[in-house]
Amino acid sequence: MNTTKEFDILVWGASGFTGRLVAQYLFNQYGENGDLKWAMAGRNQEKLEQVRDQVADKTVPLVIADSDDEASLKALVLRAKVICTTVGPYVSYGSKLVAACVTHGADYCDLSGEVQWMRTMIDKHHDAAKANGVKIVHTCGFDSIPSDMGVYFTQREAQAQKGQRAKRIRMRVAGMKGGLSGGTYASLSKVMEQASKDKSIYKVLVNPYGLNPSDQQKGADRPDLQSVIYDATSKNWIGPFIMAGINTKVVRRSNALSGYAYGKDFRYDEATISGKGFKGRIKGVLGALPLLIMTAKPGSLLKRFANRILPKPGEGPSKDQRENGFYNLRFYATLEDGSAGFGKVTGDRDPGYGSTSKMLGEAAVCLAKDKLPEVSGVLTPSIAMGDALLDRLEKNAGLTFDFK
């Protein structure tokens, strides 16, 4: 969308754990009275004022909207080119906002990793968003920008340097340090709760092509790795990667929406490297434990234990944990002629919050300010923003992209 509006960006959920980091990032990076017009939005004026005092200053305007109040959402959408939202779980609070953006014309980005909800948004809104020229972009955080843009970049460089595409990419998490927020845990719990009650949701979650257009959900990829195995590609033991269930589906949707720029036979998977030898194998088993705890069956003893020890909404990793966090992702590519390529993506903060807040902030600025591909609908980051986002992530958000 490129209309004249009061704000370029409204950050909705700015009083929450991640939202305040996004607001702080925009304030530090772009100020308030410069080229970028933006405001903090939330449901509670007093709380927003308190947070604004901590992360910015009084020059940042505040806007009030509640997820249950459609009139307030419409007003939000009419005032901004881009709505950037961290109000989650999105399945609980996000649907009316997406509908308002599509109907009243604002581009949109979020941090959703809730596959079942994104499926619903695609089914309900893709065609209308396309018709109205609106970009709805989910997954603009650690899930799934590094994966989606990492594959986009690896494919772009394989073409540029070797004149061919990668027919297969295996993403391996080589290193990662960070923590979890209450909001993310609440969102994950909501997905598990819904999937345990509704088989059709479970089917979407286990379908490798669950986010593809509904008539294009077949392909050679299998469900994500669930065990610890030896990986001949990275020459290490590997285990499950907690974000694979989201990221791999986003990458496959990007391929489908691009008209299969990576090829109809393109294959993609993700896993975590745990190391070499016996030690690597044991580390792989131990590394899968947090995943087991976080995704424990609703109502089980393990779930009650998880609820007790994991963070509550509004809580998350400390400043120190965020600043000392990092991630390092490898993209092992097999090109069409059988030769190997190697892509690498790194981030300079903890994945879930320090880095995520910069990625989401830059995605919002990119949607508001950059010349982007003429494409609309319910999109992925690489399809909506492509090279413009890559550029911003490298220049401003502390990510590096490399290909050999």
Ligand SMILES: NC(=O)c1ccc[n+]([C@@H]2O[C@H](COP(=O)([O-])OP(=O)(O)OC[C@H]3O[C@@H](n4cnc5c(N)ncnc54)[C@H](OP(=O)(O)O)[C@@H]3O)[C@@H](O)[C@H]2O)c1
């Ligand atoms: N993809 C990623 O990499 C990634 C990373 C981080 C977070 N996330 C996702 O981002 C979301 C937020 O996480 P978080 O830890 O920041 O959560 P949080 O601290 O609980 O923040 C949630 C925000 O939503 C607001 N909110 C709740 N109900 C609302 C309503 N009815 N109307 C308007 N606003 C409402 C809260 O407002 P109050 O402050 O007034 O309570 C708060 O600002 C989660 O869905 C999480 O999964 C994803």
